[in-house]
Amino acid sequence: MEFESFIQSVAQQKKPGNLSRQLEALWYDGIGDWQKAHDLADGPSDRLSARVHAYLHRKEGDLWNADYWYKRAGEARPSCSLNEEWELLVKRMLEM
Template sequence: MDLQAFRDSIAEPQPPAGLSPALQALWWDAKGDWAKAHECAQQRDDTAGMHVHAYLHRKEGDQSNAEYWYRRSNATPPASTLDEEWEELARRLLQQS
């Protein structure tokens, strides 16, 4: 799946089958369901999940919690906008899947 297909799928009621928990989190975030996105991001304690978890706390405005999760995922907090970070994460995770 490429980024455009992923974006198009957001119009559907459920995420496409086979998405990783981190991609499911980004999908639910794009649907406006932060709580469901957060739940998905916490499903696995892997680098991708931790990075998406950091993004979600940054979006929430909880900077100290976001910084904790960026450190855990070995990522630097971005200077980009939230939309740019979402796109970068989605693109990278889609390429890895």
């Protein structure tokens, strides 16, 4: 799937099939369902899920918790905007 198609699916609120759990979490966040996004990111212990989890807590404003999850993901909290971080994560997941 290409980034523009993903963005269109968010705009139309029509979730595509065959999304990874992490990408599905970002999709739900994109449509404004933070809780569903968090529920998806909060189960697995892999680094990609931790990275999405970190972003979600940063968005929530819980920076202490976000920093914990960034560390679990092996990354530092980015200095970009939340929108830029979301886009970077989506693009990263789509390239996998």
